[in-house]
Amino acid sequence: xxxxxxxxxxxxxxxxxxxxxxxxxxxxxxxxxxxxxxxxxxxxxxxxxxxxxxxxxxxxxxxxxxxxxxxxxxxxxxxxxxxxxxxxxxxxxxxxxxxxxxxxxxxxxxxxxxxxxxxxxxxxxxxxxxxxxxxxxxxxxxxxxxxxxxxxxxxxxxxxxxxxxxxxxxxxxxxxxxxxxxxxxxxxxxxxxxxxxxxxxxxxxxxxxxxxxxxxxxxxxxxxxxxxxxxxxxxxxxxxxxxxxxxxxxxxxxxxxxxxxxxxxxxxxxxxxxxxxxxxxxxxxxxxxxxxxxxxxxxxxxxxxxxxxxxxxxxxxxxxxxxxxxxxxxxxxxxxxxxxxxxxxxxxxxxxxxxxxxx
Amino acid sequence: xxxxxxxxxxxxxxxxxxxxxxxxxxxxxxxxxxxxxxxxxxxxxxxxxxxxxxxxxxxxxxxxxxxxxxxxxxxxxxxxxxxxxxxxxxxxxxxxxxxxxxxxxxxxxxxxxxxxxxxxxxxxxxxxxxxxxxxxxxxxxxxxxxxxxxxxxxxxxxxxxxxxxxxxxxxxxxxxxxxxxxxxxxxxxxxxxxxxxxxxxxxxxxxxxxxxxxxxxxxxxxxxxxxxxxxxxxxxxxxxxxxxxxxxxxxxxxxxxxxxxxxxxxxxxxxxxxxxxxxxxxxxxxxxxxxxxxxxxxxxxxxxxxxxxxxxxxxxxxxxxxxxxxxxxxxxxxxxxxxxxxxxxxxxxxxxxxxxxxxxxxxxxxxxxxxxxxxxxxxxxxxxxxxxxxxxxxxxxxxxxxxxxxxxxxxxxxxxxxxxxxxxxxxxxxxxxxxxxxxxxxxxxxxxxxxxxxxxxxxxxxxxxxxxxxxxxxxxxxxxxxxxxxxxxxxxxxxxxxxxxxxxxxxxxxxxxxxxx
Numbered sequence: 001x002x003x004x005x006x007x008x009x010x011x012x013x014x015x016x017x018x019x020x021x022x023x024x025x026x027x028x029x030x031x032x033x034x035x036x037x038x039x040x041x042x043x044x045x046x047x048x049x050x051x052x053x054x055x056x057x058x059x060x061x062x063x064x065x066x067x068x069x070x071x072x073x074x075x076x077x078x079x080x081x082x083x084x085x086x087x088x089x090x091x092x093x094x095x096x097x098x099x100x101x102x103x104x105x106x107x108x109x110x111x112x113x114x115x116x117x118x119x120x121x122x123x124x125x126x127x128x129x130x131x132x133x134x135x136x137x138x139x140x141x142x143x144x145x146x147x148x149x150x151x152x153x154x155x156x157x158x159x160x161x162x163x164x165x166x167x168x169x170x171x172x173x174x175x176x177x178x179x180x181x182x183x184x185x186x187x188x189x190x191x192x193x194x195x196x197x198x199x200x201x202x203x204x205x206x207x208x209x210x211x212x213x214x215x216x217x218x219x220x221x222x223x224x225x226x227x228x229x230x231x232x233x234x235x236x237x238x239x240x241x242x243x244x245x246x247x248x249x250x251x252x253x254x255x256x257x258x259x260x261x262x263x264x265x266x267x268x269x270x271x272x273x274x275x276x277x278x279x280x281x282x283x284x285x286x287x288x289x290x291x292x293x294x295x296x297x298x299x300x301x302x303x304x305x306x307x308x309x310x311x312x313x314x315x316x317x318x319x320x321x322x323x324x325x326x327x328x329x330x331x332x333x334x335x336x337x338x339x340x341x342x343x344x345x346x347x348x349x350x351x352x353x354x355x356x357x358x359x
Numbered sequence: 360x361x362x363x364x365x366x367x368x369x370x371x372x373x374x375x376x377x378x379x380x381x382x383x384x385x386x387x388x389x390x391x392x393x394x395x396x397x398x399x400x401x402x403x404x405x406x407x408x409x410x411x412x413x414x415x416x417x418x419x420x421x422x423x424x425x426x427x428x429x430x431x432x433x434x435x436x437x438x439x440x441x442x443x444x445x446x447x448x449x450x451x452x453x454x455x456x457x458x459x460x461x462x463x464x465x466x467x468x469x470x471x472x473x474x475x476x477x478x479x480x481x482x483x484x485x486x487x488x489x490x491x492x493x494x495x496x497x498x499x500x501x502x503x504x505x506x507x508x509x510x511x512x513x514x515x516x517x518x519x520x521x522x523x524x525x526x527x528x529x530x531x532x533x534x535x536x537x538x539x540x541x542x543x544x545x546x547x548x549x550x551x552x553x554x555x556x557x558x559x560x561x562x563x564x565x566x567x568x569x570x571x572x573x574x575x576x577x578x579x580x581x582x583x584x585x586x587x588x589x590x591x592x593x594x595x596x597x598x599x600x601x602x603x604x605x606x607x608x609x610x611x612x613x614x615x616x617x618x619x620x621x622x623x624x625x626x627x628x629x630x631x632x633x634x635x636x637x638x639x640x641x642x643x644x645x646x647x648x649x650x651x652x653x654x655x656x657x658x659x660x661x662x663x664x665x666x667x668x669x670x671x672x673x674x675x676x677x678x679x680x681x682x683x684x685x686x687x688x689x690x691x692x693x694x695x696x697x698x699x700x701x702x703x704x705x706x707x708x709x710x711x712x713x714x715x716x717x718x719x720x721x722x723x724x725x726x727x728x729x730x731x732x733x734x735x736x737x738x739x740x741x742x743x744x745x746x747x748x749x750x751x752x753x754x755x756x757x758x759x760x761x762x763x764x765x766x767x768x769x770x771x772x773x774x775x776x777x778x779x780x781x782x783x784x785x786x787x788x789x790x791x792x793x794x795x796x797x798x799x800x801x802x803x804x805x806x807x808x809x810x811x812x813x814x815x816x817x818x819x820x821x822x823x824x825x826x827x828x829x830x831x832x833x834x835x836x837x838x839x840x841x842x843x844x845x846x847x848x849x850x851x852x853x854x855x856x857x858x859x860x861x862x863x864x865x866x867x868x869x870x871x872x873x874x875x876x
Binding site: 232 | 372374376378379666687688689691700706707708709710711712716719720723729732733758760
């Protein structure tokens with residue numbers, strides 16, 4: 001690795017850490033502004049998640065679905081596609097999973113797999129529509145994918161409110177899932193479920209796909225310079241479509257894992273936000289699947305801390321949204337610390353220069 | 360001493376954000392009323408130094424004095440305010456707008472809060488008349504000739520009352536005739552007291568028009584001298600740091616079978632313009648056919664249709680007797696067609712990707728480069744190392760991003776990829792444009808070596824010296840038509856070629872027809 005690259009990598013990490021530090025500082029100020037017991041609330045926010053086993057469980061539970069959508073978004077963004085459809089794919093995947101978990105009778109080992117596959121396929125279609133519209137008709141990916149989210153939402157609501165609606169539940173919810181479909185819990189006193197294995201596998205496979213595989217090479221070349229890819233003989237259209245199908249598949253699959261691991265019936269009354277969270281952690285992770293668990297950990301930790309603080313102090317949980325936003329803004333701000341970075345690189349070059357001249 | 364200079368840059372160092380040192384402690388001073396040449400190979404730091412002067416780049420160290428006072432030029436706006444203007448190599452004009460509209464950008468005259476087009480026309484006519492550079496203010500930029508566009512750029516600066524005018528390689532895009540016309544204009548401006556900084560690497564031009572010159576090499580200022588006191592050989596030696604380059608060794612061609620046949624090619628672009636009109640030619644194995652012409656006369660379309668990037672509208676292209684119509688880029692490449700694109704940074708290379716990734720983009724899917732579905736890192740690294748060595752690519756290892764290389768080395772990466780699959784047909788579109796002498800020489804040598812191995816080479820170029828030196832036979836393209844065919848380039852003068860390129864002369868259909876029997 002050459003020196004400039006090393007400096008760039010160092011600053012990538014530094015920028016994330018600084019962003020998080022500044023965001024925490026701002027939250028500290030906000031907490032003191034609204035709270036009677038500022039230090040107490042801040043301590044809850046910062047250390048609360050580690051104080052009980054169940055809170056530590058919450059962190060992992062929240063991380064699981066984010067790892068699916070996060071890796072999916074990484075793949076799509078590296079292919080140059082700002083596809084926001086993970087949100088709808090996650091939701092509609094959950095609905096497809098609910099249908100399979102309610103309507104199909106299968107033995108325990110196979111049932112969750114079938115539910116997840118069904119959800120994955122539906123999720124792939126949700127993102128695939130955007131990909132086809134983009135490659136065939138040059139529709140803007142970000143616009144169509146956001147619109148697709150509404151289509152997914154209302155299509156899903158139709159199924160939940162009509163064919164799958166349990167009128168005995170007393171609210172907008174589906175029938176209960178078959179016992180055979182549910183994912184087993186791994187630890188007592190927490191809700192951490194077997195979906196964790198799938199999430200870890202997705203991160204590893206995502207990393208291999210993107211960094212080691214032939215198809216990953218295609219994705220990266222299309223993403224970094226589409227014209228170059230076409231000129232070199234890479235089928236750009238197919239690459240984009242397949243990539244977004246995979247991204248959607250992961251989101252839908254994640255939706256199913258969340259349903260079967262955390263719920264007994266489908267209860268979402270709207271979009272769950274997991275897809276957009278996926279975009280957020282992909283940004284923090286620099287679109288590298290291997291950093292997705294860390295980014296997901298950060299987001300889950302902050303959220304659990306905020307919930308603990310909201311429950312046990314006088315600080316409202318909205319605060320956590322502000323913290324998140326500040327982090328994202330600083331992380332995506334490419335010029336943040338750019339001046340410093342430039343000076344370090346310049347200094348390094350001057351030093352190299354002096355060395356070569358001595359030789 | 361200081362008063363003598365209208366402009367003086369001291370101790371300028373500029374380092375780009377990838378760590379590339381473009382300028383090292385450069386001192387550069389210009390006398391009032393001079394045409395001052397700034398010469399050096401590509402990548403020597405000429406453009407960077409001028410961008411610093413024009414406020415487009417901020418230097419790491421250094422001071423700039425203008426009319427004896429230290430100034431801080433933080434943006435092009437600040438430079439213009441001081442009276443320093445720049446005409447870029449690539450024109451900064453909006454093609455779909457009129458000359459008058461382009462002229463007043465950023466200083467639009469208004470009437471009642473609305474844009475006053477009439478006033479813009481009046482201002483344009485006034486400044487055009489004042490300096491004797493006539494132009495029609497109502498013409499759309501896209502309908503102008505290159506020379507006229509350049510005139511608009513110069514007038515734009517004059518309208519902003521600049522006193523120092525920087526011209527970045529103004530003649531690179533001009534024919535010999537247009538160049539002479541530009542020189543007349545520049546001398547006129549000089550007589551009116553303007554100071555002109557003239558960037559070029561063409562020594563003849565420097566000798567003809569400049570009073571003094573400064574030579575840059577590898578980001579350092581080598582020397583500033585009076586033009587009259589040096590010969591072209593002296594300047595060349597200062598630029599390259601060694602004695603003049605050897606000319607190419609070329610044996611007579613051993614002509615073989617026809618490998619590339621282009622038949623009655625027609626092409627209409629998105630605006631309905633007839634870009635190619637009945638273009639037919641053929642290239643035989645062991646032959647280099649040059650295509651001369653000013654850029655934008657259909658060269659790009661020809662090369663993109665042969666290589667499958669653009670689809671064929673009407674006409675036929677045959678590679679070794681097989682029609683390429685409807686075939687994908689990869690299928691055409693597998694037929695043995697290689698392509699050096701004119702647009703290095705858009706098509707030829709992926710700037711953010713590593714050298715290795717750039718070198719395998721046309722072959723990564725082949726068996727030897729992967730194991731299962733996983734790329735075979737070892738083989739890729741070995742291949743890259745070999746190519747980096749045999750094409751003398753100056754770099755910090757194969758994993759360095761291409762964007763950290765100089766223009767010439769980036770083009771070497773492109774060439775290394777395209778030459779290394781032993782192609783049957785090579786389409787080289789402006790393969791040496793904007794790169795240093797060393798890299799140009801290497802690429803020209805490789806083209807000739809490929810021809811000697813029996814491949815058909817199509818060399819599209821705007822560099823007349825290169826065409827005469829490298830090609831065996833030559834066609835000239837003007838406005839999408841072939842206007843001349845020369846069976847041999849011997850005895851062909853640049854002036855004659857220029858006349859065909861400008862459309863002043865045209866051969867008879869019979870003469871042209873000889874390039875396609």
